Amino acid sequence: MILLGSHRILVQGVTGRQGTFWTSEMIKYGAAVVGGVNPRKAGTSHLGLPVFASAREMTGKFDVALMFVPPLSAKTAAIDACEAGAKLVICLAEHIPTHDVMEMLAGAKANGCRIAGPNTAGLVTPGQTFAGIMPAFNSRIFKAGGIGVISRSGSLGALACLNLTRSGMGQSAFFGVGGDPMIGTTTREALEMFDRDERTSAVVICGEIGGSAEEEAAEYAQGMRKPVAAFIAGRSSPPGKKMGHAGAIVDGGRGGYASKRRALESAGVPVADLPSELPALISGAGS
Amino acid sequence: MNFEEWASKALIAERGIVVPRGRIARSPEEAKAAARGPCAVKAQVPAGRRGKAGGVKLASGPGEATEFAASMLGSEISGCKVEKVLVEERVDVARELYAAVLSDRGNRCPTVLFSPSGGIDIEEAAASDSEAMRSCQVDIRRGFGPAEAESLLEGLDLGDRKPEIAAALAALYSAYRDLDAELLEINPLAIAAGGEVVALDCKFVLDDSAAARRPELAARASREQATELEIRAAEAGLRLIELDGDVGVLANGAGLTMATMDAIAHFGGRPANFLEIGGDSYTKAEPALRIILENPGIKCLLVNFCGAFARTDVMAGGVVAAWKKLRPSIPAFFSVHGTGEEDAIELIRSELGIEPYDLMDDAVVAAVRAAEEARR
Structure with missing residues (x-):
């Protein structure tokens, strides 16, 4: 789902240093934050928000859970949010054990909930709302418009938006899918969402080496009417090394740059050599 | 984290899976003592296709086991140095x-x-x-x-x-x-x-x-092969990968760091390292820069920040502190965007007398040119 200004957001781990900083930025931006969770501070108030012991206490009163929760507590928090009826759980933490991630994803599926991440920088709908750790409030980077942006990396996603904004092309939304190898919403699934979204007229994909997310997205892009353009990071990275993200590794010939570029280009998706080429490619794509 | 065969086998044996009886030997003498009758001598390296590379041999008894251990120990198999062998009873x-x-x-x-x-x-x-x-x-x-x-x-x-x-x-x-x-x-x-x-x-x-x-x-995992500097970086909580180029790279976030390296290569240069200070490590710009500057082969430094969670003012502060302490004699090029950018740019301007580039590509091109000139 694409985040809307009307979505009510519950922040798990709201009282921590980062939870406090980003939640107050979200409130300033106009996000509909309805409460926070911290079992040790239940009953108090923080940033003017009520603090609860668990998401379950807010069942039916929120749509999106945003997790500022350390990696080893993420599984419990995510399942709590799914069982409390969250439609979307945004999981920022990196280094969550993979077995916990699989349990989180199975729990989400059983409850009809979607997870974004782990290891995502969050979601932004410029001019309306944001949830996560993206500089939505920086008007040089984000601007309301019609381009959907999907990125495995927060920093690269911000750079792509900066380039689009600089060329006068605003964004319908930014969807951070996350840099982990196993994630709740894949690049392909995010692309399908943008394809269905009426406010989105074109899509930019910021991929990386490792895995097969870009190849799978290319399969879907083949049948799309909306123009799609991509940049894939890691062309010059050595094989066999994890490039910062757990998911960014070329392993035994799998997950390499060339295969991704070939798959996207043969699906009619132009691939930029530099992030700065994205605006020109997206205006030219599909025409 | 990869585990060698003997360590992997010990873990599954504790969990109800039958494995052959065997012992680890770090010298031919230990291999001789471990061999009782026909046995297999297996080099312990965390790499596949050991057998084809001569890392698995069947010995008829202690004599041959000693011989095989002596030839394997200290040799390299699939790029890994053999420090121990597993001497294991033969199974029909x-x-x-x-x-x-x-x-x-x-x-x-x-x-x-x-x-x-x-x-x-x-x-x-x-x-x-x-x-x-x-x-x-x-x-x-x-x-x-x-x-x-x-x-x-x-x-x-x-x-x-x-x-x-x-x-x-x-x-x-x-x-x-x-x-x-x-x-x-x-x-x-x-x-x-x-x-x-x-x-x-x-x-x-x-x-x-x-x-x-x-x-x-x-603690029982096989050590990853890493350079001395990569190990020191890991101890400081930083992920460093040393490369063979001469443009030092400091950026935040895995995606942006890879993209910065790609841009250097695109414009004809070669990155000296991958080192990112995104996420929680954005406060570690100072130790990160110290590590980058320890590479004697670097000809210039390229700093590319596009900060979200990683505040660019905090990262710039770390860069300025390390730069002023070490006073390196190489040129540095900056491109800074995102959270805290006004303060970051002002800090770089006033403390280092360097004007950051507004476009990332311009900073990359300048760094690649500077490295070329320094090589001449």
Whole structure:
């Protein structure tokens, strides 16, 4: 789902240093934050928000859970949010054990909930709302418009938006899918969402080496009417090394740059050599 | 984190899977003492295809075992130095099978794999013959027990050993869960002449993200091959990968750092390193820059920030502090955007007298040119 200004957001781990900083930025931006969770501070108030012991206490009163929760507590928090009826759980933490991630994803599926991440920088709908750790409030980077942006990396996603904004092309939304190898919403699934979204007229994909997310997205892009353009990071990275993200590794010939570029280009998706080429490619794509 | 065969076998043996009796030897003398009759001498390196590289030999007794150990120890196999060998009793094999459990990134669940024909070329066999490999996607909330194993094996001709094989598969799945494994593979899983089901080899990969909650396990992993500087960076909580170029790179976030390296290569330069200070490590710009500058081959520094969570003013502060202390004689080029950018740019301007570029590409081109000039 694409985040809307009307979505009510519950922040798990709201009282921590980062939870406090980003939640107050979200409130300033106009996000509909309805409460926070911290079992040790239940009953108090923080940033003017009520603090609860668990998401379950807010069942039916929120749509999106945003997790500022350390990696080893993420599984419990995510399942709590799914069982409390969250439609979307945004999981920022990196280094969550993979077995916990699989349990989180199975729990989400059983409850009809979607997870974004782990290891995502969050979601932004410029001019309306944001949830996560993206500089939505920086008007040089984000601007309301019609381009959907999907990125495995927060920093690269911000750079792509900066380039689009600089060329006068605003964004319908930014969807951070996350840099982990196993994630709740894949690049392909995010692309399908943008394809269905009426406010989105074109899509930019910021991929990386490792895995097969870009190849799978290319399969879907083949049948799309909306123009799609991509940049894939890691062309010059050595094989066999994890490039910062757990998911960014070329392993035994799998997950390499060339295969991704070939798959996207043969699906009619132009691939930029530099992030700065994205605006020109997206205006030219599909025409 | 990869585990050597002997360490992997000890872990599955503790969890109910039969392995041959064996001992680790670090010298030919220890190998002689460990050998009792016919045995296998196996180099302990965390790499596949050991057998083809001469890392597995069958000895008739202590004499040959000593000889094989002497030739393997200290040699290099698949790029890894052999520091120990496993001396293991010989098993008379009636049939070789394959079994594995792995975290399947595409299906987002554990997957159990089984093949009635194991051996060294299993990957090729599975690719050419889809019947050669059976797989089961496991509902992690329900698990995988003997009943699920029986249905995975249904229709396969495994003689009267099917219950034992099913039990071994269920034990393997439990071990995978218990060990926070990314991969637990037995190739081959053997049916011995006497009917026993035995793991002749074993490969265990611990999920890196689980190492924090499994310190006792992580301590038994094989050391990753890394340079001295990469090890020091890791001790400082930083992920450094040394490369062979001469443009030092400091950026935040894995994606942006890779993209910065790609841009350097695009404009004809060569990056000297991958080092990112995104996420929680954005406060570590100072130690990060110190590490980058220790590379004697770098000709210039390129700093590219596009900060979200990583505040650019905090990162710029770290860069300025390290630069002023070390006073390197190389030029530096900056491109700074995102959270805190006004303060960051002002700091770089006033403290270092350097004007950051507004466009990332311009900063990259300037750095590549400076490296070229310095090489002349």
